[in-house]
Structures are given as C-alpha cells and as structure tokens.
Amino acid sequence: MSGLNLGGGGGGDFTAHVRYMASTSSWKMSMEGADNPPVEFAFDQPAIFDLEQIKTGWGVFEMGVAPEWVMDASLSDPAPKPTDGREWKRGFQFNIFSKNMFGVEPTREFATTGVGACMGVQALYSEFEKELPANHGKVPVVKFDGSVSSTAGRGSTTIPTLVIVKWVDRPADLPIETDAPAPAAAVQQQAAAPVENVNIDGDEEF
DSSP states (O other): OBBBSSSSSSSSSOOOOEEEEEETTTTEEEOOOOHHHHHHHEOOOOOEEGGOEEEEEEEEOOTOOEEEEEEEEEEOOOOOOOSSOOOOEEEEEEEEOOHHHHHHHEEEEEOOOHHHHHHHHHHHHHHHHHHHHGTTTTTEEEEEEEEEEEETTTEEEEEEEEEEEEEOOTTTTTOSSSOOOHHHEEEEEEESOOOOOOOOOOOOOO
C-alpha cells in the first residue's frame, strides 16, 4: 500500500492518532481538524493495544505535509525501500483503544518511524507473542511504565516501557480488519535495522 495518510493535513479523512515524544518521554493526541495542534495527555491508565493487527512498512515524515507510507505486503514480506531520495525509515502502525483517556474518539492510531518507539514496541511484541497462546481471541491491555534512555546510531533517544497487564475480550468498537496475528520476527526486524544520524528528537516524526 502506498501513500497511506495517517492523519493530519492534506486530503482525505482525518485519522485520530497518538504520538510518543522521545525528547520528553511524553505523549500527545490529535485534536479534530488539521488546524488544531495535538495536545499532551497523561498516559496514566492502561489501554488496549491492537497488536494482532499491527502493520509495518517504510514511512517518510516531512514538515507541513501528511506522512506517506509504503506498507509491507505482509509482516513477513517487507516492501523494498523507496529510492526517491527522501528519508524513508522503517516504522509501524496499529490502533490503541481507551474510552477513559481518549473520550469520544476512543480508537487512536499509533504510527511512527521513531527509533525509540520502535524499540519499545519490539519488546512489547515479544511479550505479546509469548502470552498469545494462552489468550487466543483476546487483546492485551498495556500500561506505559515510563521510559529509559538509549543511544541510537550516533545520537540518543528514549524507549517507552510498555507492559501487558491483562488480556480482555475484543471490544465491539475495535473490529478485526485482518485475518492473522503478525509474525514477531517482522516487528523485531525494524527495530534492529541500522540507525543513522538520530538525535534526541528522532521519535517526534509528525
């Protein structure tokens, strides 16, 4: 899939989303409308992470325009890196669900190429895969437990600590759109890719 709009400016439908801010180890959520800037919120309650439907691919984020994505055909069949000269990086996309934190738009897309976020989700997905056999048909409830600093390439970032606290039945408001759980190896691959010229703000891709 090419040119996927993950929300914010440009044409197409607005997609409610969240982002992880590596420089401050904090989170922001979108407000409806392209002219409304995202607002910081406290990720202080567990939320459902729909890791069963995670997607991976190459993303490019440029100031003032909507993100563009070239998505993998499947998580085990990565797309070739685009060669148009822009800074395409490996990233992921999935939904987070919380009525308590997100209110009238409880489903929020989490999509980024940020190094720290990718590393945090890699670790979370490993936990997800280990616990999945005993929890088929359910979805994980995850808490944000702070962050840790890490070097990345020639710079640094922070990695969100994401921990599964329990499994629950899939909410009706979070329907299945794909058929099968993602292979963990594909998620691990993107966080293991070489990193170049990453600074402390590297995860603030929107």
